[in-house]
Amino acid sequence: MANHQLNPNNWIDLYSDYLFNYTISRVNDRVVAQDLVSETFLAGLKSMGNFKGEASERTWLVSILKRKIIDHYRKINSKKGKAEVRMNYNSDSDTEGDWLEERVEDTFEKTAEAKLENSELGDAIYDCIAKLPAKQAEVFKMKTILGYDTETICNEMNITASNLWVLIHRARTALANCMEENWF
């Protein structure tokens, strides 16, 4: 049964941040992530005819993005001989021979499980942000995720500092409640 419809006019406003966050947590490169998101939207546009309406617009775009990310890694891995493993060996006599032990213990490295959980947590946060009114979401993202200072946001959004704090308060209250219901 076809319930969902595509409206590409809203794609950038509704999904660009979600898709970007999804991508950057998997490719760790801001420019590559932007390119992949852009390619995803363009591919979505071209294959709109294949959309059956069974999944939501966002799910459908994410499925295209997943293929783009896989293609990206395939492309990288196919460049044989260009791959390089970088290890810095200590060569001074006092620490000589210690390098292997130093590298065995990697306590700061995140485990795959923790990364997956963080990625799911990120998705849950974005699901909640998507429920906020547009202006609240915009101000919240600028302040909390991008870390812009109050003055910059006020100038960009043409609001006063007290307006900003009201928007932040409403956004945080709604998000905390949403996360309480869906995650915590």
Place this chain on the structure above:
Amino acid sequence: MKKRFLFISCEEAKHICDKSQYGESTFWERFKLSIRLSWCHVTKSYSSKNNKLTHSIKQAEVDCLKNDERNKLKQQFEKELAKHQ
């Protein structure tokens, strides 16, 4: 007089709590907030949820596009969209 000087409303406490999440509250504000937190359950509950949210956002390392990046993406996409419409 002294009591009033230290007393803050629940709304003010929430505002200070919000600012604290971004490191923008003063020492004096935090002091007044801590007094309110010692007896006000509403403020305590709000503060706890707020701290939890901040922790989650940091833990998830969420990211988003900067305005200029989004505008660039929008321009590229709108060009293509115009061809399809």
